[in-house]
Amino acid sequence: MEFYELYNGDLRIQETDEPVWGQSYDIIVAGSGSSGTYCALSAAKEGRNVLLLEKTRWCGGMHIQGLVNGYYYGGRGGLYEETDKKTAALAGELFYDMADAKRLVVGEILEENGIEVSTSSIVVGLYAESSRVIGVRACLGTKVTDIKCSMLVDATSDGHLLRLLPVRTFIGRATDNGVQPFSSVRSVYLDKSQYDGGLSVTAGNVSGRYGVYHEYRDNGYVNQYDEEQFTDAIIRAHASHLKTLAPMARFLYLAPLIGIREGLLFEGEQTLTLKNVLEDKEKPENILYCCFSDVDKHGSDLAFDEKTYQNWFVNCNMSTCTVYIPVPVGSVVPKGWTGFITTGRCLSMDCYVNSAVRMNTDAFRIGEACGILASMALDCSASPMQIPYPALKEKLLSCGLWEAEETRKPSFWTPARGNDRRFVTWMTRPEEIRDALSTDRPSVALWSCHLLGREVIGDQVYEMTKSDDEMLCYNAAIALGVMEDERALPILREIIRRRTPFYFRDCRRSNQMRSVIAICLCGNMKDKGIVEELLNILLPEEFENPIYHQLLEPCYEFSIVKEQNSVYYQHFSHAVAALVKIAQAHEECREPIRTALHAALDDESYIRRITKEPEHNAYYQAALNGKKYFCSRL
Numbered sequence: 001m002e003f004y005e006l007y008n009g010d011l012r013i014q015e016t017d018e019p020v021w022g023q024s025y026d027i028i029v030a031g032s033g034s035s036g037t038y039c040a041l042s043a044a045k046e047g048r049n050v051l052l053l054e055k056t057r058w059c060g061g062m063h064i065q066g067l068v069n070g071y072y073y074g075g076r077g078g079l080y081e082e083t084d085k086k087t088a089a090l091a092g093e094l095f096y097d098m099a100d101a102k103r104l105v106v107g108e109i110l111e112e113n114g115i116e117v118s119t120s121s122i123v124v125g126l127y128a129e130s131s132r133v134i135g136v137r138a139c140l141g142t143k144v145t146d147i148k149c150s151m152l153v154d155a156t157s158d159g160h161l162l163r164l165l166p167v168r169t170f171i172g173r174a175t176d177n178g179v180q181p182f183s184s185v186r187s188v189y190l191d192k193s194q195y196d197g198g199l200s201v202t203a204g205n206v207s208g209r210y211g212v213y214h215e216y217r218d219n220g221y222v223n224q225y226d227e228e229q230f231t232d233a234i235i236r237a238h239a240s241h242l243k244t245l246a247p248m249a250r251f252l253y254l255a256p257l258i259g260i261r262e263g264l265l266f267e268g269e270q271t272l273t274l275k276n277v278l279e280d281k282e283k284p285e286n287i288l289y290c291c292f293s294d295v296d297k298h299g300s301d302l303a304f305d306e307k308t309y310q311n312w313f314v315n316c317n318m319s320t321c322t323v324y325i326p327v328p329v330g331s332v333v334p335k336g337w338t339g340f341i342t343t344g345r346c347l348s349m350d351c352y353v354n355s356a357v358r359m360n361t362d363a364f365r366i367g368e369a370c371g372i373l374a375s376m377a378l379d380c381s382a383s384p385m386q387i388p389y390p391a392l393k394e395k396l397l398s399c400g401l402w403e404a405e406e407t408r409k410p411s412f413w414t415p416a417r418g419n420d421r422r423f424v425t426w427m428t429r430p431e432e433i434r435d436a437l438s439t440d441r442p443s444v445a446l447w448s449c450h451l452l453g454r455e456v457i458g459d460q461v462y463e464m465t466k467s468d469d470e471m472l473c474y475n476a477a478i479a480l481g482v483m484e485d486e487r488a489l490p491i492l493r494e495i496i497r498r499r500t501p502f503y504f505r506d507c508r509r510s511n512q513m514r515s516v517i518a519i520c521l522c523g524n525m526k527d528k529g530i531v532e533e534l535l536n537i538l539l540p541e542e543f544e545n546p547i548y549h550q551l552l553e554p555c556y557e558f559s560i561v562k563e564q565n566s567v568y569y570q571h572f573s574h575a576v577a578a579l580v581k582i583a584q585a586h587e588e589c590r591e592p593i594r595t596a597l598h599a600a601l602d603d604e605s606y607i608r609r610i611t612k613e614p615e616h617n618a619y620y621q622a623a624l625n626g627k628k629y630f631c632s633r634l
Contacts, residue, residue: 004164005125005137011166019127021135022145025051025116027374028136029153030123033061034360035344035367036155037106038079042371042399044113045079048378051147052110053121053138056256059110061157063360064103067185067214067255072415073293073322074359077400078368083109096212097187126152126164132382133165133339150339151374151382155367157344158224159264167334168267173351175306176629180298180355181218181618183259184237188215190249212252216259217244218298218618224260234258236616261298261358268348269385270330275308277325277353279451284328286389289369289401290408291325291357298355300564301622303573304629307524309352315482315517316446319510321424324408325356329384329392332370339382343370369401414508426451430460437464437475443506446479454483462487474514481521492518493530501547501567503558510559516570523578526585530578531593537575538600543568543609564619569610576601576626580633594634601627 003016029040032054040052052059062068086109087102095101110117118140125137127146135148154161162169172179189212219237224230238254245251270284274295295313297305302314312318331348332341343366345358357366372395373384380386396402410424427433427448436445449457462485464476474495480488499515519537522530536542548568551560560566576597583593600606604627611619 001127001129001134003125003127003137004166006164011164013166016127019135019137019146021148023051024148025049026149026378027051027151027153027371028053028147028149029155029371030136030161031055031061031155031157031344032059032110032117033155033157033344034063034363035157035370036061036153037110038364038367039153039155039343039371039374040115041079041109041113042368043375044115044371046372046375048375050115051149052115052117053123053140054117054119055122057119058103059106059117059119060099060103062257062259063363064099064106065255066257066259067099067187068259068360069099069102069214071360073296074361074363075290075292075365075401076361078361078365079399080361080364080368123161123164126161128165128339131337133337136161150378152340153370153374154340154342154346155344155370157263157346158260159266159342159346161340162264162266162334162342162346163225165334165337165340167337169264170266171264171351172262173304173306173309175304176625176632178299178301178304178625179221179223179351180261181220181621182222182224182233182237182261183216184219184234184241185214185216185255185259186241187252187255188213188245188249189252190246214255215249220616220618221621222260224263233616240617262345262351262354264346265351265354266342266346266348267335268330269333269335270328270348272325272327272331272347272349272353273308274306274312274350274352277323277356278308278312283326286329287326287393288329288332288373289327289362289366289396291327291359291362291366292322293325293356293359293362294320294322295352295356297352299622300559300566300569300619301573301625302570303520303577304625306350306352310520310524311450311482312447313510314512314520315478316450317443317504317506317512317517318447319512320412320414320507321443322411322413323356325353327357327366329373329387329389332366332373333384338377338384341370341374341377341384343367365401368399369396372396372399412506412508428452430457433457433461433479434464434472437461437479438469438472440471440502440504441506442475442478442504446475446482449479450482454480454485458483458485458487461485465491478514478517478521481518481525484525486525486527489522489525489527489529492522493527493533496522496530496533499545499547499571501550505557507557509556511557513567513570516574519571519574519578523574523581526582528582528586528589531582531589534575534579534582535593535596537571538579538596538606540605540609542572561619563613563617564611564622565609569623572606572610573623573626576630580630583634590634597630597634601630 026048086105091101121140127135222233377384413421433445477488477491495518503511583590607623610623
């Protein structure tokens, strides 16, 4: 038997005799957040003996303690609906803030279902035999005890139990390990008629002009596994609230939990990538559950993202197109291990898919699905991969955790639009592609060209670039560029040289500028012919170009924010990324580009053209990422 623990931050494995178990359970769930709570509930409803461990003083995670209590995207149906009904009944006249009522309801439901809950408790070590987890060492308050289990579920979302195993892990995007910004959430009382349009969620019943809101803004980037850095970031984020408080708002209190959007990812028995989700025609045969969202990554440093995400979000302007994400069983099972699964956002997938599976209701539903999975695994040698899939699917269907097949289509939609849902069908006919490329809403046609490929549609699209209609000509060149057809390059260069503040208009937010798309595509195709123009964009005098001063007022549709010169930043950052890619591909260009990038970036003066925010702010850090990206590659 082996004992696994972290010692001074490093994994330590020791041979040991079987301990004297203080307690024994069928299933231990570590973490009672949005996912862990419903994992424990569904396992208990399957008749299992469940211990739920929680590091804080009460259950509920970000949905309750983080004050992120609204529903946006995400599937509907499951155990959480009962919780919501009881919360609404309890709230009534008694609670203004629904999070307070739900905290009590969750505790009552856990007790009613016979789940033993231990708060102020953490797992500090794991016991295993032949790569099968059989128990934990836990601190239950001030008491240290060894507890046996048949299945262990890491529901911490940050993979704190997974870190105790020799499993391959990673964090952030592959290009630079960059993660999403975190947020400190506050509760404010304000006059909504004078509100400036910042990010907020209604906290409870609102009548008239005044109400209580949970409000947040992105506070920067942090490594939550570095205790000192994490502590500093939380203090700094909390302290920023009084500086950013609107005059008509009254500050009430801070959320007990900080809003971390991204944590540890790992190599599982199956790994899901954004390319799988967006491009694979065949879906996994052993789907555990489906999530529903746009690919909501947060952050403005799109220039440094991976190609698949850039093609979807930037080049094809598909930012708010929602997709269904089929998560297979193997995405919650660490490769080579039994007796152990994860739930929440700590999953086997890339960071882009992970950003789309963290909606509140999806977190509840994956927890419920994983509770069923853990329970059924007990009858299969604690190996979830050995569960007969037809039996698992039947159980998931009976719990309402699967949507009807016809709804699993891409769409431009938000819950606020009700039944007004525009489903997307990918185009195949050249004439319908031409019609769409002739408008300022070409997104579906662009992604359709990407899916078809230049061998199928390239020549027809190239003919469209010869049109006298500038809209069709330029958009067809973008389509060729998305297919990496170099016949697009002369027109893409022209778009960059002319750079006008022209945006596509397909999406309700995050629409992209055509000149920024052209820069991104030239970089992806390593185009030497655009180097001189890109170098010009890096010069300080480029900032005098009028296009960078026409769109300064906050605009949700174009993701223009008051904290950043968004138009300038997108041009500058994409120019940096494109130049780095070109230098890496063409040795003869490497030294001149390296010299120019050093001159533009080394003293960091460019950052103050992008933002006036303080050093640790998300917008400052996004600007600094340009220098980091260059230095790590050239």
